[in-house]
Amino acid sequence: MEEEIKFIIDSTKEAMHNALLHLEKKYINIRAGKASPAMVNAVMVDYYGSLTPLSQVANVNTPDGMTITIQPWEKNLIPEIEKGIHQANIGFNPMNNGESIIITVPPLTEERRRDLAKQAKHEAEESKIGVRNDRKNANNDIKDLEISEDMKKNLEIDVQKLTDFHINKIDEIFANKEKEIMTV
Known part of the structure; x- marks a missing residue:
């Protein structure tokens, strides 16, 4: 049983981390005014x-x-x-x-900067959706475990903490990218 719990938490952590990596890869393709x-x-x-x-x-x-x-x-x-x-x-x-x-590489216009910032925000939202789906999957797996209700609640709280951490990280990455895009 302990193994199953550890597997659920570890795979959730990995899936949420992969959402962050995917966002960073997407952001590489959004140019921010300087050549790359x-x-x-x-x-x-x-x-x-x-x-x-x-x-x-x-x-x-x-x-x-x-x-x-x-x-x-x-x-x-x-x-x-x-x-x-x-x-x-x-x-x-x-x-x-x-x-x-x-x-x-031509300098970006103000309108193009706003479009790129919107695109960056969209990618961040997509990553957040991925993290929330990972939370949902983990919570469903936890519900299927044959353990006490208290343990299930504690595990769901742990999964929520993981979710909050990764959502905050996504917001942080987006804020940095938005600042980079909007800086002339």
Whole structure:
């Protein structure tokens, strides 16, 4: 019985932690005004007939806050990389200098910042829903256990504490991302 209780609590903790990790991954793709190599993660390049992620055919760097440089490992891939950037529809216009591709990241408008903040809030809410679902699943598992009602109540309180902790963490992560997005 003790094993089952430990399993329920541990798996709930892990599931809620995974919701935090998922939120942080989603936030990497929401740009906050400064250039980041993650901005071109969605770019796929036709590499000898097969679609390959950009990171597997070139070095992607950010020499400053407004520029992304892409240094292909083979010079003949430059047109394919440019084509991939256009097809990814990420809103960038690549420039080719013969050696590498340079993308200048335009500054965000106030309206675009608000849209990105809304998107970040939506992702945070999705993560909170995931955490609450994890709580619900744990509470259902606890109800199925053959233990005293007092123990069930105590376990539900423990699960609620876990839920509150992770919800607060999500709020904290969102507040930091919102501040990052809204800072000019």
